[in-house]
Amino acid sequence: MRDGSLDPTQRLLRSCRGEPVDRPPVWLMRQAGRYLPEYRAVRGDRPFLELCRDVELAVEISLQPLRLVGTEAVILFSDIFVPVPGMGIDVDFRPGPTVAEPIRSLPQVEALRVPDPRESVPYVFEILRTLRRELAGEAVPLLGFAGAPFTLAAYLVEGRSSGDFGAVKRMLHRAPEVLRALLARLTDLVVGYLAAQIEAGAQAVQLFDTWAGILGSADYRDWVLPVHREIAAKLERAAAPPSRAEAGAEGARGPRTPLILYVKGGSHVLDCMAESGADVISLDWRVDLARAAREVGGRVSLQGNLDPAALAAPPDRIFAWVREMAEAAAPARGHILNLGHGCPPDTPVEGVRAFTDAARALAPERSGTRAVQS
Numbered sequence: 001m002r003d004g005s006l007d008p009t010q011r012l013l014r015s016c017r018g019e020p021v022d023r024p025p026v027w028l029m030r031q032a033g034r035y036l037p038e039y040r041a042v043r044g045d046r047p048f049l050e051l052c053r054d055v056e057l058a059v060e061i062s063l064q065p066l067r068l069v070g071t072e073a074v075i076l077f078s079d080i081f082v083p084v085p086g087m088g089i090d091v092d093f094r095p096g097p098t099v100a101e102p103i104r105s106l107p108q109v110e111a112l113r114v115p116d117p118r119e120s121v122p123y124v125f126e127i128l129r130t131l132r133r134e135l136a137g138e139a140v141p142l143l144g145f146a147g148a149p150f151t152l153a154a155y156l157v158e159g160r161s162s163g164d165f166g167a168v169k170r171m172l173h174r175a176p177e178v179l180r181a182l183l184a185r186l187t188d189l190v191v192g193y194l195a196a197q198i199e200a201g202a203q204a205v206q207l208f209d210t211w212a213g214i215l216g217s218a219d220y221r222d223w224v225l226p227v228h229r230e231i232a233a234k235l236e237r238a239a240a241p242p243s244r245a246e247a248g249a250e251g252a253r254g255p256r257t258p259l260i261l262y263v264k265g266g267s268h269v270l271d272c273m274a275e276s277g278a279d280v281i282s283l284d285w286r287v288d289l290a291r292a293a294r295e296v297g298g299r300v301s302l303q304g305n306l307d308p309a310a311l312a313a314p315p316d317r318i319f320a321w322v323r324e325m326a327e328a329a330a331p332a333r334g335h336i337l338n339l340g341h342g343c344p345p346d347t348p349v350e351g352v353r354a355f356t357d358a359a360r361a362l363a364p365e366r367s368g369t370r371a372v373q374s
């Protein structure tokens with residue numbers, strides 16, 4: 001490593017915390033997946049959940065984007081629905097999550113268990129521990145993730161993917177006590193799941209609240225913000241990285257594991273996202289990055305936000321957009337280059353490679369984030 005430059009773990013963690021870096025780090029949501037021929041080869045015709053449970057294959061798939069397209073973080077290969085069957089809910093992928101018996105009543109919610117994920121999905125933590133060992137030598141950061149309670153509830157109430165998730169909105173108005181009880185159970189699940197991921201070696205964790213943006217600002221503030229705050233606060237108490245746990249005494253504790261919060265279509269709730277207790281807010285492509293940097297970038301770091309479809313453009317256009325994003329995000333305390341949503345299956349691999357190359361080509365003085373003082 002050149003004198004004065006940061007390793008990928010330092011670059012990502014410092015960006016999350018709003019500390020100076022040489023340039024923004026880069027990774028992509030849904031960076032492992034069908035756009036990679038190597039993923040399709042490993043997958044063959046295996047059911048998706050089988051891949052998620054196979055430690056060796058899931059480790060291989062998690063590492064593919066690092067080796068093949070130059071991402072600067074590795075995210076656990078899994079899905080937001082992996083910990084859900086342990087609650088007693090039958091979930092299948094066709095190809096999106098499908099629930100045999102959608103949740104509509106209080107007795108159904110009360111029958112849900114909140115399992116210890118170390119027992120219900122031990123393979124998730126085995127994958128993380130293996131990845132952490134594999135990545136240690138390269139100082140590449142390892143990310144964990146979970147679906148946020150509202151997004152999980154949206155699928156569980158609807159029963160499957162839906163354009164507008166009308167069923168969860170109707171429940172909010174018609175049977176608010178059922179939705180409250182469901183969100184409470186899912187919050188306990190998510191806190192335990194993310195804490196166990198951190199314990200197994202995840203160095204930052206992302207909470208995917210993909211569908212929370214379907215709520216208006218007032219409903220979001222009443223129903224979603226308190227859940228995010230509870231998760232952030234409980235994680236801070238529960239999930240000490242091993243070195244911190246060993247250190248024991250409060251004074252000897254290092255910084256906490258960063259929390260990244262993603263909401264799709266969240267331009268109307270940026271303030272709430274910034275008040276959630278998350279260290280980083282991950283923006284979809286419709287949010288004006290410069291506006292977000294001005295309005296909330298002093299309080300939280302930003303992640304995003306290229307339109308995933310733009311990866312189909314020629315490499316020189318992708319390079320130009322990456323420079324523009326870095327400049328737009330410059331007033332923020334930190335910025336992580338990423339897409340505004342997951343990388344779609346029909347994305348050209350060259351486009352993904354151009355995106356990560358463009359991040360590395362950002363000279364410190366051109367980069368959006370403040371340069372490291374030597």
Ligand code: CP3
Nearest residue numbers: 029030031032033048075077078079080095096208210342
């Ligand atoms: O980012 C990563 O590379 C890590 C892996 C990851 C997957 N899903 C793998 C996956 C992550 C972080 C997710 C999150 C996820 N899953 C979300 C939140 C983020 C988002 O995209 O909005 C949601 C809503 C889901 C639910 C889900 N899983 C859907 C709707 C689908 C089917 C549609 C689709 O895009 O394929 C899945 C399946 C899924 N999850 C696949 C992968 C690689 C496809 C599996 C395959 O067919 O090979």
